[in-house]
Amino acid sequence: MAVAAEERLHVERKKPRPLSTNSAIAHAVKDLDVDVVAAYPITPQTTVVEKIAEFIADGELEAEMVHVESEHSALSATVAAALTGARAFTATASQGLELMHEILHIASGLRAPIVMSVAMRALSAPISIWNDHSDVMNARDTGWIIFFVSSAQEAYDTVIQGYRIAEDSDVLLPVMVAYDGYVMSHTMEPVVTEDRDSVLAYAPKRSFPYKLDPEKPVTLGALADPDWYYEIKYQIVEAMRRALGKAREADEEFGRRFGRKYGLVECYMCEDAKSLIVAASSYAATLKAVLPRAWEEGVKVGLLRLRLYRPFPEDLVVDALSRVDSVLVIDRAISYGAPYQGPLANEFSGLILKHGLGVNLVSVVAGIGQRRMVDDDFLKLARLAWEARTVRKPETIFYGVRK
Amino acid sequence: MRIDIRWHGRGGQGAVTASEIVAAAAILEGRYALAFPEFGAERRGAPVRAYTRISDTPLVPRTPITNPHIVVVLDPSLLTRETIEGLREGGALIVNTRLSPEEVARIVGLDREVRVAVVDAVKIAMETLGVPIVNTAILGALVRATGVVGLETTLRLVRERFKGRLGEANVEAVRRAYESTHIETILPPQTA
Amino acid sequence: MSSEGSLPAYYEIPPGGAILEPGSSLKYKTGSWRVLRPIINQDKCVRCRLCWVYCPDAAILELDEEYVTSKGRRYKITYKVNYDYCKGCGVCARECPVNAIEMVPEPIGGEE
Ligand code: SF4
Ligand code: SF4
Numbered sequence: 001m002a003v004a005a006e007e008r009l010h011v012e013r014k015k016p017r018p019l020s021t022n023s024a025i026a027h028a029v030k031d032l033d034v035d036v037v038a039a040y041p042i043t044p045q046t047t048v049v050e051k052i053a054e055f056i057a058d059g060e061l062e063a064e065m066v067h068v069e070s071e072h073s074a075l076s077a078t079v080a081a082a083l084t085g086a087r088a089f090t091a092t093a094s095q096g097l098e099l100m101h102e103i104l105h106i107a108s109g110l111r112a113p114i115v116m117s118v119a120m121r122a123l124s125a126p127i128s129i130w131n132d133h134s135d136v137m138n139a140r141d142t143g144w145i146i147f148f149v150s151s152a153q154e155a156y157d158t159v160i161q162g163y164r165i166a167e168d169s170d171v172l173l174p175v176m177v178a179y180d181g182y183v184m185s186h187t188m189e190p191v192v193t194e195d196r197d198s199v200l201a202y203a204p205k206r207s208f209p210y211k212l213d214p215e216k217p218v219t220l221g222a223l224a225d226p227d228w229y230y231e232i233k234y235q236i237v238e239a240m241r242r243a244l245g246k247a248r249e250a251d252e253e254f255g256r257r258f259g260r261k262y263g264l265v266e267c268y269m270c271e272d273a274k275s276l277i278v279a280a281s282s283y284a285a286t287l288k289a290v291l292p293r294a295w296e297e298g299v300k301v302g303l304l305r306l307r308l309y310r311p312f313p314e315d316l317v318v319d320a321l322s323r324v325d326s327v328l329v330i331d332r333a334i335s336y337g338a339p340y341q342g343p344l345a346n347e348f349s350g351l352i353l354k355h356g357l358g359v360n361l362v363s364v365v366a367g368i369g370q371r372r373m374v375d376d377d378f379l380k381l382a383r384l385a386w387e388a389r390t391v392r393k394p395e396t397i398f399y400g401v402r403k
Numbered sequence: 404m405r406i407d408i409r410w411h412g413r414g415g416q417g418a419v420t421a422s423e424i425v426a427a428a429a430i431l432e433g434r435y436a437l438a439f440p441e442f443g444a445e446r447r448g449a450p451v452r453a454y455t456r457i458s459d460t461p462l463v464p465r466t467p468i469t470n471p472h473i474v475v476v477l478d479p480s481l482l483t484r485e486t487i488e489g490l491r492e493g494g495a496l497i498v499n500t501r502l503s504p505e506e507v508a509r510i511v512g513l514d515r516e517v518r519v520a521v522v523d524a525v526k527i528a529m530e531t532l533g534v535p536i537v538n539t540a541i542l543g544a545l546v547r548a549t550g551v552v553g554l555e556t557t558l559r560l561v562r563e564r565f566k567g568r569l570g571e572a573n574v575e576a577v578r579r580a581y582e583s584t585h586i587e588t589i590l591p592p593q594t595a
Numbered sequence: 596m597s598s599e600g601s602l603p604a605y606y607e608i609p610p611g612g613a614i615l616e617p618g619s620s621l622k623y624k625t626g627s628w629r630v631l632r633p634i635i636n637q638d639k640c641v642r643c644r645l646c647w648v649y650c651p652d653a654a655i656l657e658l659d660e661e662y663v664t665s666k667g668r669r670y671k672i673t674y675k676v677n678y679d680y681c682k683g684c685g686v687c688a689r690e691c692p693v694n695a696i697e698m699v700p701e702p703i704g705g706e707e
Contacts, residue, residue, distance in 0.1 A: 018427035018436075044442075111611035130442065151461070172610050183465050187439035188423045190430040210613040219614035231605035232612040238605070286464040370442070374469050 016190035021152040021179050024191045025091065025117045026051030028159035030061045031199040035086035038066035038077035042096040043129050044181040045119040049091060071096035075103040075116070082112040083220055085207030087163065089114065093181055094121035097135040101142070107174045108143025108236055110221055113166035113208060114174045115159055120281070120332075121181040122369045130370030131181040133280070137333035137343050143236045145175040145243050146310040148280035152191045154307075155179050157260055160194075161250045164203040171243045172208070173236065180282040182370070194258060202257050240311040247308055264313040266305040267320050269295065273302030275385045276320060278329040278344065280306045283367065283378075290375050294382035301328075301382040312347070318355050321348075328362040328385035331396075341365060341396040362388045366399040373400070406551055407468045410453040411486055412477035414446050417538025421475070422453035424542060424560045428552035429457040431560070437463055450481060457551065473497065473549055477524070477537050487511045497545050499524035499537050504587035513589055520548035520586045524576075527583070531576040532569075539565075539573040543580030554581060625652060629683030631698040633676050638664045639695035642672055646687035646696060654681035 019027065025048050029037065037056075039049045055061040066081075068074045074090050081088035092100060097118055107114060120136055122128040136146065145165060149155045155177060162175035179185065210218050224232055247264060255261025266284070269291050270276070279287055284305035294301050304320050304327070321327055331342025340346045345363030352359050362384060367373050381399070408425065412418030419440045426438035434457055441452035454468045470489040476482060479500040487496060495518040498507050504519035513519070524540035531540075539561055546554050554577075561577055562570040609615055635646075647655040660673040676687075688696040 016430055018423070018430045018438075109611060111613075180465075182442040183439065186442065187437050187465065188426050189437045190435060210609060210611075210615065217617035219617075219619070220611065222612060222614055224612050227602055228608070228612060231603075231608055234605045235608070235610055239610070282465040286466050289462045289464040372467065374466050375464050376469075378464075378466075 014192045014194075016153075016192045018188045019152055019156075019191040019193075020047065020186055020188050021149075021155045021184040022047040022119065022186065023051050024152040024156040024193075025159055025177070026055065027191070027193050028156045028199075029063075029089050030055045031194060031196050032087065032089075032160060032163055032203060033196060033200060033205070034061070034063055034089045036064045036066065036078065036081035036088040037090065038068050038074045038081065038088070039090045039092065040068055040071045040074045040096060042071070042093050044121060044131075044185040045091050045093040045096070045117070047185070048117060048119070052089075071099040072103060075100040075107065078114050078116070079103060079107045079110060079112040082114045083110060083208055083212050085211035085213070087167075087205050087207070088112075089116070091117040091119070093119040094123060094135050097139060098123065101139070104139055104142035104144060104174075106221070109232070111172035111208075111235075111239070112174055113163070113172050113206075115162040115166055116174065116176050117155070117159060118176055118178040119181040119185040120178050128369040129181075131183050131282075131332075132368050132370060133178075133332035134334070134368075136176065136178045137331075137335075139176065140310060140343070143173065143240070144310060145171075145173050145240070145247070145308075147175070147177050147308055148284075148306055149177060149179045150184075150281055150285040150305065150307075152184065152187070152189050153260065154262060155184070156191055156193065157254060157258070157262070160199055160203055161247070161254055164250045164253075165243060165246050167203075167206040167208075168246050169206070169209055171239055171246050173239050173243060178281065183282040192260075198257065202254065244308075244311045244313060247311075262307055263316075264308040265316045265320070266303070266307060268303040268305060270302035270304070270320060270323070273300050274324055275299075275301045275326045275328070275389055276304045276324050277301055277381060277385050278304045278306060278327060278348065280309070280332075283330055283332070283373075286373075286375070287378055287382075290378040291382060293375075294379055294386075299382050299386040301385045306344075314351065317348075317351065318357070321352065321357050321359050322355075324359060325390075326360040326362065326385055326388035328364055328381060328388060330367075330381065331363065331365050332367050334365055334368065341398075345396065360388045360392055362393045363396040364399050365396055368401075371400050405456065405458040405463065406473065407471045408455040408457075408473040408475060408545075408551070409468045409471040410455070410475045410477065411481045412451055412453070412538070413481070414449045414451050415536070416477045417536050418451055418453045418475075418477050420564065421477070421538035421542055422455045424557065424564060425455045425545070425552055426457070427560050428556040429455075431556050432552060434459060435461045435463060437465065439465070441467060473545070473551065475541060475545055476500075477541055482507065482510050484512050487513065487517075490515070490517060492516055494518070495520065495549050497541060497548055498522075499541050499544075501526075504585065504589060508589040514591055516588065516590050518548060518586060518588050520544050520584050522580045522584045524580060527576050527579045531572045531579065540576040540580040543577040543582075544584040546577075547581045547584045548586050624679050625682040626654075626677075626679045629678075629681060629701050631683045631685060632678065632701050633681065633683070633685070633687050633696045634699055635674055635676065636695045636697065637662055637673065638666075639693055640674060640691075641693050641695070642670050642674065643692060644674075645690050645692060646674060649686050649690045650681075651684065651686060652680050652682055654678075655687060
């Protein structure tokens, strides 16, 4: 796609401003000219919605804010709004995402092109307001496109990319943009925001093609008997496949227009690495800063940052894995009673088998309920990944638990 | 280059706001910075920690700071050995207190070379704001003792954060603290 | 696995199974489900409209047809059953306040 000369000018460095990831997401919603926001407050997501409400009150965003009594209603209203052709947004975390679970499937099943941000948080019981990935991991088979982002800037950019992908008529799937609660949601950092015209030129509103319209009646969500249900669910399988290419294209075009792109996965210090650590969101950001220390001690470990999780960027991950002897997968959720108790580790194990890769896998569960992890802990994980080149570690390691 | 600042305060003293103002100042000055609190019990009077990381590059860990270059203590009752845990040799310790740098060094058991800066932020806050919220006054001391961000940028951000008359009162608090901060380089006992 | 060669493949179905043709339920003649068929006794019927309200399949028709009862009472409207869609649930017969609707066994093999 040709980029106009004026658009190219935007690539010039703009002045970043200090924003938290929650605020950055609210800014993205404003700059995308979202029409309908329906959300229910939950820590640590609350300030996303507060900031959006502020934009609406100040006249900076003309949108309908639907006050609902639960997350179940929040997502229901968001889905319905999207199906009328509106650009719709919601945000949640933790128990809120769990309460939405039923509607998660309905959103993808109805092909509602919505974007939702998730400030990832642990699940009750016991109550924890702190961060891990249990909420999003429980939503991984709901037919949503899922991104994990590692900075406030990336959150802003990915919400914008999200609408371009979701509203593409070849995709029509809801998009989740997930980031670490507190560790990112409440951290202030530099963010460059773009003007609305440029954002809308990149992600023009392409409303739902079969929208609810009294002038042109359609039926959505009808009963599908056994002769029909399977095909309609299989459509999501195919849409996910197409979403992979669309996500790549969306990121590249974003890079051309705004000067920032991320890739679907990011391989950091992978050249000459003999081992990889797989991590997402804030852990990936931390590893980037810590890994150089590992290399100083001869521990040549790279980082495979999972940015797009669904659809899974299989080729890119396999390519990275094929060049190392071991991979350590950090899971921030527990798959109770599973062969590996980390959900990601199970997927990597399948991937290694499927592609006949000679890679030793180490499954590590860490940071559950935001159990403290300091730089030295990440260094220890790097050493563990390195050791695993020659020593097999068949069982999931519950890093940092008191035993 | 990276500078890590750890803030020790009590809920209500404004440690988190101060940590954010410093990060925002660094960002305005063209550097990368993160500011984040130690999340959890945000109750008035409870001990809180906050962190600011300033760097030339975005490669910054999102972890709690264990080896700070600078420790800022907003409440003198928090002065213990734990406060200076991991504080780097050659680093700085900024304290709101009426005590002298030497007395502070003795209380925390300082065993490495550190620049200790003290300011009576409570007195300044009472005189300028009328309440013992010391976060802006302590900013003046931090800027003076370390130059980690510029005074003018800090004043601009304080003015933005606290609008109107409150802004001017806070600006005055920063300025007075900047002027009245007392700084000593404390050497380890054996070399002193 | 598919025995229904005539049904569309997944890509021939609009995304999410959206039904783009309005009123397509008219194609679905639920009348074939009937075991009992409601018969409205036009002489007894007092035109209260309750059957029309309660019928879950909108199979009671309210027609602008005049009717004069055997006692000479003149009505401007007539209620009739649309047997293409009436599934014989009996709700109308149950709700009719004057028992004007009788459920009778469905004639077999088109005999009527
Ligand atoms: S039997 Fe049931 S479906 Fe038929 S007309 Fe009466 S209420 Fe309607
Ligand atoms: S409910 Fe009975 S009386 Fe009333 S309109 Fe129907 S058939 Fe007639």
